[in-house]
Amino acid sequence: MYHDANLATPAKADPRPKSAVSTGCGLAGLIGMACWLAFARSRGLDGPYAALVNLVAGGVPMVLWAVLVDKVHRNPSTGVKWENPRPLRETLDISITKIAGLWLTWGGIAAIYSVCRFYWEGNFAFAMWCFQMAAPALFILSVPYVLWIDRRLEKPKDGAWMLGAWLLGNKDEIDHDAIHNHLRSWAVKAFFLAFMLAIVPPGYGGFVRASTEGILHNPIALAQWLITGMFMLDVAFATVGYILTFRPLDSHIRTANPYAAGWAFALICYPPFILMGNGGPLDYHPGTSDWTHWLAGHDILLWIIGAVLVALTAIYAWATMAFGFRFSNLTHRGIITHGPYAWTRHPAYLSKNLFWWISTCPLLVTTGSLYDAIRATVLLAAVSGVYYIRAKTEEKHLGADPAYREYSEWMERNAPVPRLVAWVTGWTFKPGYAGLKKLDQRAD
Numbered sequence: 001m002y003h004d005a006n007l008a009t010p011a012k013a014d015p016r017p018k019s020a021v022s023t024g025c026g027l028a029g030l031i032g033m034a035c036w037l038a039f040a041r042s043r044g045l046d047g048p049y050a051a052l053v054n055l056v057a058g059g060v061p062m063v064l065w066a067v068l069v070d071k072v073h074r075n076p077s078t079g080v081k082w083e084n085p086r087p088l089r090e091t092l093d094i095s096i097t098k099i100a101g102l103w104l105t106w107g108g109i110a111a112i113y114s115v116c117r118f119y120w121e122g123n124f125a126f127a128m129w130c131f132q133m134a135a136p137a138l139f140i141l142s143v144p145y146v147l148w149i150d151r152r153l154e155k156p157k158d159g160a161w162m163l164g165a166w167l168l169g170n171k172d173e174i175d176h177d178a179i180h181n182h183l184r185s186w187a188v189k190a191f192f193l194a195f196m197l198a199i200v201p202p203g204y205g206g207f208v209r210a211s212t213e214g215i216l217h218n219p220i221a222l223a224q225w226l227i228t229g230m231f232m233l234d235v236a237f238a239t240v241g242y243i244l245t246f247r248p249l250d251s252h253i254r255t256a257n258p259y260a261a262g263w264a265f266a267l268i269c270y271p272p273f274i275l276m277g278n279g280g281p282l283d284y285h286p287g288t289s290d291w292t293h294w295l296a297g298h299d300i301l302l303w304i305i306g307a308v309l310v311a312l313t314a315i316y317a318w319a320t321m322a323f324g325f326r327f328s329n330l331t332h333r334g335i336i337t338h339g340p341y342a343w344t345r346h347p348a349y350l351s352k353n354l355f356w357w358i359s360t361c362p363l364l365v366t367t368g369s370l371y372d373a374i375r376a377t378v379l380l381a382a383v384s385g386v387y388y389i390r391a392k393t394e395e396k397h398l399g400a401d402p403a404y405r406e407y408s409e410w411m412e413r414n415a416p417v418p419r420l421v422a423w424v425t426g427w428t429f430k431p432g433y434a435g436l437k438k439l440d441q442r443a444d
Helices: 023-043 048-069 088-115 124-150 159-167 176-209 219-243 260-267 299-321 347-360 370-398 402-414 416-425
Strands: 427-429 436-438
Touching (some): 023 176, 260 370
Antiparallel strands (some): 427 436
16 A cells, blocks of 8 residues: 555644735625625616726725735835835936836737727726726826835836836846746736626626525525626636735735746636637537536435535635735735645636536537537546646746745645545645655555
8 A cells, every 4th residue: 555654744743834815814805795795786786887896895805904914014025115215316217217117018008908809899898998997097196106115115126117227228237037027917917807807797797686586495596696606706806816916015926927838728718819618629518518407307416516516616716715815817926825725736726627527517418429428528628638737837837936835845745635636546746846756655
């Protein structure tokens, strides 16, 4: 038999590494959103502006908790020295150069939005409206903000400053890696924030306006309503995360994923590049149906599978909530070690893929064709493979941080999912930076 001495290690002798975000931060946001949702349902406030209020209802409590309770602004990782700020005359030139870099970045993003027609169609039109309303304030307020923060930053010459220096012809101190990281970071924010704002109103409206009359006696209606609510919360927390990217809150982007594979396999999961959508090369849905079709008339099974799918969606939403206001694809904004991340390194990917396999049952097809069943199964397996590669590129990116390596090593020793995989397969999976090694074998 395979034996791992770490399985017997007491948890107290091997404490979990500290998380960059506290549990209280996410809970504060959840309570704020829950209060607004209860009020909104009682008043029928299901429109897009009410959906934006829901973001505020979650974001403000999280910021207050982070500052007043967790005191994140005092974290060394902010790079901010609050005491004895420099005189303005010492940082004025730096700030002007940085503002030039920021405005150049935002102008480039605006140009891309203007050229890409799909950003002005469908749900994306609402996101563009939000950006149009916010742009004047963003440009104006960036001036006093940069003048204020640069006086307190230990290293004010960041990627934005490097880009501004390049624009103004100052080639002496330019760090091209810093510029590339700056541009990647804003590319992440521009791409995903537009997508999140586009899907915030539909999910919010669908949850708020849904009737709950008799829902407790209908496993399908109850499961679908709860699943809609979980996805709505996931999108809300994620959107707040993309908005609140500020160094004083320690929620700034440390690094954006530098690997092309990471970007490629992430982007194909979202429009307009999505490959899993209707008619896409990885669309596994043709010929299939869902759990409500295959289990129709079997109430006990409907209740059981409905509960499983709700639980998986809850884990998915919990994984986003655990980030507080730091959620962001393709970036490093601090290592999260609590909540579902104490069970597995990738709880969102794992729960999402399990949800698809259970809800779709690709081996069961309405056409009765074995070929269709095999094709659906292979394509869904390919979709899961996409998320596996996303996970590995994320581990490779985060593996440059010693804090993530410490977390990953702790997970191998203690987390239920990695230990279960190791026990079942006899293999222990080191994170992407460490390869794969066989467990020691010895007679038991």
